[in-house]
Amino acid sequence: MTERIVLDARDLVVRYPGSPPVVAVDGVSFTIAAGETVALVGESGSGKSSVARAVAGIDRPAEGNVRFDEGPVEPLGVRRRARSLTAIQMVFQDPSTSLNPRRRVGDQVADGIAAARARGLEGSRPEEWFERVGLDPSWVSRFPHQFSGGQKQRIAIARALAARPHLLVADEPISALDASTQSSVAALMRDLVAELGAGMLFISHDLAVVQRIADRTLVMYAGRVMESGDTAKLWADPQHPYTRALLAAIPKPDGTGRIPAAPTLDDRASWTTVPPITD
Template sequence: MTAVTPFPADGRPLLEVRQLSQQYFLRRQKLFAPRPILKVLQDIDFAVRPGEAVGLVGESGSGKTTLTRMLTGVEKPHEGHVVFDGVDVWSGGEAHRRLFRRSVQVVLQNPRSSLDPRMRVGTSLLEPLRSLKIEGDHAARVLEVLDQVGLQKSALERFPHEFSGGQLQRIAIARALMPNPRVLIADEPVSALDVSIQAQVLNLLKDLVRDLGLGLVFIAHDLSVVAYTTSKVYVMSSGKIVEVGKPLDLFRNPSAEATQNLVGAVLSVESGLAGNALA
């Protein structure tokens, strides 16, 4: 394995990117002209530690999706490092990449997109264990995870269409937990849910961070949701991290223009009724 100089042992991140940049070559405009380059990420530093919930916010097109692809190993960066547990993912060897794929799992915005509608929930939950070739008592693991997300054993015999949106998101979280990950990346996990259900899913994620010591990367547009769920927020704009801090500090006293724009787009109940954006 190729080791990367670690942070101090008592504060080393589980997952981080260091000076990460990403670019794509576009189609030539003329036959012999050089291919234009689109720079999507520039000099990104980002980290999440055990038992820490970190928020990632930014307007559409800011680079959040591309950074997520870097954090999950879907894409290799043009420059910089993606580091899991102190070892570079792309130069650490196949054994470490297998560990990385097992240890970093994603919860998507729409739980229906991660569940086969023709497959019973019990079978869907077993899929990650089979695809990652994880051995052990699979039946016991399924029951353990169901308990962690607050679902009954009877859910295993039912199909996705038999559940509400909130229940489906719990199932999607359970599926992500099956390989016993160390980092959970939640990409807009409550934006498709009714407001009355959002708090239940957010509380579940907070409990998992606390009880399992997970690192949570929470990606969202709703700043109130981010402030409720996370203890640290990175603000992205035009492919760069423009501000980092505690959520309430950032949202009450934003200094970067991108943060100010995000805060200005949020309506509280009182100011919304008055027709004014959050100050």
């Protein structure tokens, strides 16, 4: 793996207006190298999606900065996005709203190809990308409603990857999918991103899937990264009490009928008091 850093996020703070303002992300820093898959896990409301949107430049963070390929990430505004920034692509949670219902899916994948070509990269055809994500290339002329949720997500992945991104931000890309296709889609993403030599920020609350595909894992709680490190190590030997509670709460399919211990309110209160653990 090359150690070229594609994404460097420093001290991100995201606030949402309100009185008092809601601090969704409270000082998060991390880097992603080319070819690396970094997972961001945490419960709903922990600020994972806010990190994703800030990193992809959809929303402007209140504080901190995001550098991508040595340049700053300018948030989307009234201008067209700078060409170099089309190398950040995103896959969203809900496949049913990820594709324009009135356009043929092949045309939408072609948008991704056009973005790659605009950066001076070699062109490709939508059919190739369909093949790569495991769909029949002859389906390019269909409309989104003719596909199931899992297939739509594959098309959205094809569109994102056709832009030949250096960084793919995937915000809960599998949680809306059928249980049977979740791990296959996740593995597909990991493989294709690695093939392109891109980095991936993979956000999920599904720890089982994260364990299988991520090189490094960041565990978020209440807007802060509580623990980060090599995925295998983090699973084998979690240090932070929150990580431990999170891992212990997953019911094991061992047939023993053991119900995982539920964290108490005191536990929850204590998690924020223990300082973050990084390696």
